[in-house]
Amino acid sequence: MIVASSRASGDSVEINQSLVPLRDRFKSTTWLRMILWLLPIVFWISSPGSRTTTPATFYRTAALYGGLVIASALLVVLGTNAIRSVLRVGSLIDGIWLVWVFYLEGGMHGYIPYLLLMQITATTLLSSFRSGSK
Numbered sequence: 001m002i003v004a005s006s007r008a009s010g011d012s013v014e015i016n017q018s019l020v021p022l023r024d025r026f027k028s029t030t031w032l033r034m035i036l037w038l039l040p041i042v043f044w045i046s047s048p049g050s051r052t053t054t055p056a057t058f059y060r061t062a063a064l065y066g067g068l069v070i071a072s073a074l075l076v077v078l079g080t081n082a083i084r085s086v087l088r089v090g091s092l093i094d095g096i097w098l099v100w101v102f103y104l105e106g107g108m109h110g111y112i113p114y115l116l117l118m119q120i121t122a123t124t125l126l127s128s129f130r131s132g133s134k
Contacts, residue, residue, distance in 0.1 A: 026076060026083045028126040029090060033069045036094055036119055037062070040101045043111050052106040061104075065097045091123045 041062055044051070051058075072090055075082040098119055102112040 022080060022083055022087075023076070025126060026087060029087060029123065030069075030073045032119070032122050032126060033072070033090065033094060036098065036115065037066050037069050039115060040098075040112070044101075044105075047110065050105055050110050053104045058101075058104055061097075061100060065093070068093055091119075094119055094123070 044055075044058055044062075072086045075086055095116075098112065098116050102116065105112050
């Protein structure tokens with residue numbers, strides 16, 4: 001632990017170096033979201049036999065989710081509060097996207113259950129300020 005002091009007031013503030021910085025967690029989860037956006041598209045194109053809906057429905061949904069991912073990545077310029085909001089709401093949106101793709105792909109057959117597990121595990125590891133990846 002490092003103790004920093006303010007010159008003007010003389011107050012000391014403890015900074016815990018074992019915590020993962022907010023911007024690092026944001027960067028890691030943004031990369032995870034990009035992967036969660038692109039992998040279902042790649043798998044959709046490569047496995048036409050498991051589709052239960054039209055390609056237009058899938059691509060519209062993928063475009064909407066991709067737009068949200070890109071917009072959330074650009075929110076870093078708005079500051080700490082925006083980053084915290086994206087970290088909180090982003091994992092919910094990721095889950096909704098994967099559940100929707102799970103439905104469109106027809107359920108437990110295929111790759112989506114593995115992506116759901118990856119999202120749950122990676123979000124837990126990347127978003128945690130104490131045990132986040134360093």
